[in-house]
Amino acid sequence: MEKYVVKKLENKKSITVDVPGSKSITNRALLLAAMGTKKCRLRGVLFSEDSRAFLSCIKELGFDLTIDEKNKTVEVQGTGGKIKNNTATINVMSAGTAARFLTVFLAVAGGDYVLNSSEQMKRRPMAELIDALRNLGVDIKCLESEGHFPFELHSEGLKKSEVTIDTTRSSQYASALMMAAAISDGMTITMTGDRTEGAYIKITSTMMKQFGVSFEKNGNVCTVKPDAFGIEEYLIEPDASAACYFYAMAPVLKIKTKVNNLFFNSMQGDMKFVRVMEKIGCRVTETENGIEIDGTQLKDYNGVDVVMKDFSDQTMTMAVVAAFAKTKTIIRNIGHIRLQESDRVSAIANELTKMGCKVEILEDNGQTDICIEPGTIVPCEIDTYEDHRMAMSFTIPGLAVDGFIINNPLCCRKTFENYYDIIDEITK
Secondary structure, three states: OOEEEOOOOOOOOOEEEOOOEOHHHHHHHHHHHHHOOOEEEEEOOOOOHHHHHHHHHHHHOOOOEEEEOOOOEEEEEOOOOOOOOOOOEEEOOOOHHHHHHHHHHHHHHOEEEEEEOOHHHHOOOOHHHHHHHHHOOOEEEEOOOOOOOOEEEEEOOOOOOEEEEEOOOOOHHHHHHHHHHHHOOOEEEEEEOOOOOOHHHHHHHHHHHHOOOOEEEEOOEEEEOOOOOOOOEEEOOEOHHHHHHHHHHHHHHOOEEEEEOOOOOOOOHHHHHHHHHHHOOOEEEEOOOEEEEEOOOOOOOOOOEEEOHHHHHHHHHHHHHHHOOOOOEEEEOOHHHHHOOOOHHHHHHHHHHHHOOEEEEEEEOOEEEEEEEOOOOOOOEEOOOOOHHHHHHOOHHHHHOOOOEEEOHHHHHHOOOOHHHHHHHHOO
16 A cells, blocks of 8 residues: 545544554563573563564574464563573664664673664664664674664673663663663663653653562662573563554544553553643543543633653654644754654644644754644645654544545554555545
């Protein structure tokens, strides 16, 4: 499917959906289960391009897996940090989590590896992590562009027990070091930059506790101890990032939307988006089945001034909500999203401008904000920049205004394979 013609939602019926398991939690759980000492059954697993890339890599490394996509389960036989095939060639495809997590895992475990990726992942930053591993005694030879995939990695384990890592461009660097340190002889990770207490670091810390990893975290310093760990079963939460596309439909379409089995006790940072929907006037209720967002009482709504550094995956979703507000919205502290699947700041500006909004990118003292002035929405063809979140978020305007077309919609398969099946269902 090269193009998807979005159908306007003609009726105002309530929407209730199931979304896939969390990508962030799935790939962390796969790594922690593989490094543990027990056979671990993961339930609620996300099956998408990113998680399949992770599964393919750990299978290539020799791990014993039992995969049941129908029931969304994976059984992983942990090896306590030993890699059976320690001369493997793996391909992380476009999965940033696999790229960062497995690079550090292989460096700590030791062996001789070749790590390949998609063209998209080759453009994403790795330099800070590569430099940190080199400082720990790991031999990494970049095969095309310095500081990027692909590369050869040769390791006999880490030569030092202390490392400093900058979180500014990606908190995944720190998460990778924290988790992989569980199979080291002990490590102290000092985090610098502006996301040392960010949402994804908190997910990593929470999951390390759940899997029984022995560590202490004091502010920006995490000390991991060399103790055995492992659990026999782990339930993965529904993906809050995926849920937010449907939550955003509530104010834009003036309807009720509910996502099953996602609650306020979720560890995922994107749950902050729910509170933004509440701030613009939606009624938010936690039911016994999941969180419901009610936009039926809204005649219109004002824009907001919101810092989204800690839930920046929803910047595109918030931008679309902003397009339908009656006053301007400012989304702050999102410069790091220029370095993700696409330059998301420029992509947002380009597509909202097509739609009839006035968009200004604000750069000040190293911080990037985006100001969105709503206008009369004009249907258009949306370019997605091979970015799953651009595709899914910019489908929402087409549910409100007839005539939107999404180019390359199936890039959504990176995290949400059946997204457009659900859109088809709710627009019947």
